Amino acid sequence: xxxxxxxxxxxxxxxxxxxxxxxxxxxxxxxxxxxxxxxxxxxxxxxxxxxxxxxxxxxxxxxxxxxxxxxxxxxxxxxxxxxxxxxxxxxxxxxxxxxxxxxxxxxxxxxxxxxxxxxxxxxxxxxxxxxxxxxxxxxxxxxxxxxxxxxxxxxxxxxxxxxxxxxxxxxxxxxxxxxxxxxxxxxxxxxxxxxxxxxxxxxxxxxxxxxxxxxxxxxxxx
Amino acid sequence: xxxxxxxxxxxxxxxxxxxxxxxxxxxxxxxxxxxxxxxxxxxxxxxxxxxxxxxxxxxxxxxxxxxxxxxxxxxxxxxxxxxxxxxxxxxxxxxxxxxxxxxxxxxxxxxxxxxxxxxxxxxxxxxxxxxxxxxxxxxxxxxxxxxxxxxxxxxxxxxxxxxxxxxxxxxxxxxxxxxxxxxxxxxxxxxxxxxxxxxxxxxxxxxxxxxxxxxxxxxxxx
DNA sequence: TCGTCCAGAATTGCATGCATGAAAGTTGGG
DNA sequence: CCCAACTTTCATGCATGCAATTCTGGACGA
Numbered sequence: 001x002x003x004x005x006x007x008x009x010x011x012x013x014x015x016x017x018x019x020x021x022x023x024x025x026x027x028x029x030x031x032x033x034x035x036x037x038x039x040x041x042x043x044x045x046x047x048x049x050x051x052x053x054x055x056x057x058x059x060x061x062x063x064x065x066x067x068x069x070x071x072x073x074x075x076x077x078x079x080x081x082x083x084x085x086x087x088x089x090x091x092x093x094x095x096x097x098x099x100x101x102x103x104x105x106x107x108x109x110x111x112x113x114x115x116x117x118x119x120x121x122x123x124x125x126x127x128x129x130x131x132x133x134x135x136x137x138x139x140x141x142x143x144x145x146x147x148x149x150x151x152x153x154x155x156x157x158x159x160x161x162x163x164x165x166x167x168x169x170x171x172x173x174x175x176x177x178x179x180x181x182x183x184x185x186x187x188x189x190x191x192x193x194x195x196x197x198x199x200x201x202x203x204x205x206x207x208x209x210x211x212x213x214x215x216x217x218x219x220x221x222x
Numbered sequence: 223x224x225x226x227x228x229x230x231x232x233x234x235x236x237x238x239x240x241x242x243x244x245x246x247x248x249x250x251x252x253x254x255x256x257x258x259x260x261x262x263x264x265x266x267x268x269x270x271x272x273x274x275x276x277x278x279x280x281x282x283x284x285x286x287x288x289x290x291x292x293x294x295x296x297x298x299x300x301x302x303x304x305x306x307x308x309x310x311x312x313x314x315x316x317x318x319x320x321x322x323x324x325x326x327x328x329x330x331x332x333x334x335x336x337x338x339x340x341x342x343x344x345x346x347x348x349x350x351x352x353x354x355x356x357x358x359x360x361x362x363x364x365x366x367x368x369x370x371x372x373x374x375x376x377x378x379x380x381x382x383x384x385x386x387x388x389x390x391x392x393x394x395x396x397x398x399x400x401x402x403x404x405x406x407x408x409x410x411x412x413x414x415x416x417x418x419x420x421x422x423x424x425x426x427x428x429x430x431x432x433x434x435x436x437x438x439x440x441x442x443x444x
Numbered sequence: 445t446c447g448t449c450c451a452g453a454a455t456t457g458c459a460t461g462c463a464t465g466a467a468a469g470t471t472g473g474g
Numbered sequence: 475c476c477c478a479a480c481t482t483t484c485a486t487g488c489a490t491g492c493a494a495t496t497c498t499g500g501a502c503g504a
Contacts, residue, residue: 006285006457008273032486042459044266047487051230051270055277063228064465064486076366083367086312094308144298145305149371228487254456264489269457286456286495 007041011049014039016058019069020158027071030059057156069159077160078205084153085201088134091150092181092197095140096190104186107136111175111182118175126171133178137197140185161204177203229263233271236261238280241291242380249293252281279378291381299382300427306375307423310356313372314403314419317362318412326408329358333397333404340397348393355400359419362407383426399425 003010015035018024035046054061060070072080099107110133117126134154138147177200184192225232237257240246257268276283282292294302321329332355339348356376360369399422406414 004285008457009285043486044458044460048270048273048457051274052277055274063226063231065467066485079365079367082365083371086316086368087309087371090308090312143301143304145301145375146308149305149309149375153367153371230487255454265456266488266490270487287497288456 007045008048008052011035011039011041011045012052015049016053016155019058020155022159022162024069026069026159028069030067030069032066056152070156072156072160077157080153080157081201081205084150084157085198085205087146087150087153088137088201089194089197091137091141091143091146092185092193093190094143094146095137096185096188096193098142099140099185103136103140107133107140107185108182110136111178114175114178118171121168121171123166123171126174130174137181137185173203174200228270229267230270230274233257233261233263233267234274237271238275238377241280242377244381244384246291248291248381250291252289252291254288278374292378294378294382299379302375302379303423303427306372306379307420307427309368309372309375310359310423311416311419313359313363313365313368314407314415315412316365316368317359318407318410318415320364321362321407325358325362329355329362329407330404332358333400336397336400340393343390343393345388345393348396352396359403359407395425396422 015030024030030050032043032046032050036043039046050059050061050067053059054067058070059067061067095107110129114126114129114133117129134150135147138150141147177196180196181193181200183189184196237252246252252272254265254268254272258265261268272281272283272289275281276289280292281289283289317329332351336348336351336355339351356372357369360372363369399418402418403415403422405411406418
């Protein structure tokens with residue numbers, strides 16, 4: 001069956017995928033004509049796709065100066081991480097309160113499966129399963145709006161956390177932290193789920209900082 | 223000095239303002255040609271503006287079938303309110319933890335000023351000040367990303383909460399709830415600020431529900 | 445009365461062309 | 475050698491035109 005979406009929509013998806021895949025890195029210029037030729041369309045749908053992506057924050061549109069993959073400052077990156085952590089923690093709390101028994105079992109099963117990937121120290125497979133894990137938390141919160149916001153923020157962070165799981169032993173650490181979240185959700189411990197998720201994403205931030213070769217930014221520190 | 227923004231950007235702002243002002247209500251079709259004539263431009267920048275607004279959720283773009291002001295179902299409306307409440311509560315918690323003494327004083331002053339508006343039962347002036355109040359909370363959280371998300375959700379809700387303050391006595395009730403938030407922030411009571419804000423926005427939702435009653439817009443209703 | 449089907453009209457999707465503003469390159473002066 | 479102003483080049487912003495799809499309304503048959 002044919003795709004009913006417009007070219008602009010498909011382009012937006014394709015360009016976003018390419019950015020997340022690292023084909024362009026933050027700061028790279030997105031030339032309208034080059035994109036048009038690459039995807040075999042005219043500049044018009046390319047421009048519409050770029051506007052759409054600009055509204056999500058994944059790219060930046062500077063009037064008369066073209067589009068570029070969003071280049072966030074260290075301060076903005078910290079805010080992005082904090083915002084993501086808070087929203088994911090909120091999802092975890094809502095999940096602890098309202099997740100169905102069946103969904104809880106599924107989450108536990110997914111977590112158990114990830115244990116094997118962590119033990120095998122398989123970063124690629126673990127990263128993929130990690131996305132599913134966080135997606136299960138979003139779903140457990142039973143709030144599509146929060147999930148959409150969280151996914152949007154996660155996408156904006158992806159260009160900066162690509163290599164995160166490649167550090168040896170990181171999947172295992174991530175898995176232990178997930179365990180705290182899963183335990184709290186299983187017990188219906190809303191505050192515990194919130195705290196565990198906040199702690200987890202906070203650790204991810206510090207890992208990214210370490211990879212970037214910076215000292216971990218501290219909120220309000222001198 | 224001349225506006226350096228492109229026509230598409232200005233159009234996006236103007237159309238959003240018109241929607242929030244109630245010039246079009248949820249479900250109304252947005253005709254490209256009509257918009258182009260109204261704002262004295264061609265369809266090209268109009269289309270780009272519509273894509274931008276579509277990405278924010280304020281309008282819906284149905285391929286080959288035009289754009290319309292987003293018509294949210296009662297279930298989605300509930301999710302929007304919950305998400306907004308959770309994010310604003312998070313901002314309140316962060317504000318309680320990290321707001322500067324000067325900002326705390328400013329927030330208290332703003333709250334006191336709103337007391338007069340509430341006593342006078344002036345819904346229009348109170349609604350305006352209310353926006354400033356919540357903006358002060360966002361600022362207190364010191365996280366532009368969270369603030370941006372909260373504002374975006376608030377904007378999507380605005381077409382549904384326009385008449386909210388017109389119920390007699392509502393400004394006074396809102397002001398009392400704000401007082402609980404302000405008190406908690408003043409004491410640095412993070413959990414209290416979170417709970418007070420959650421409660422406050424939850425009450426707003428119930429007020430909107432009451433106003434909407436059975437006349438709430440329904441998609442595809444029989 | 446109701447549903448179906450088929451022009452005609454209207455609207456969206458996209459390509460193309462041109463004008464404007466920004467960046468790069470060049471030249472002349474200090 | 476450096477810098478500033480000018481020129482050139484090129485990408486973006488926008489208008490216009492055409493093709494494809496959807497919508498409308500009326501005729502026709504059950």
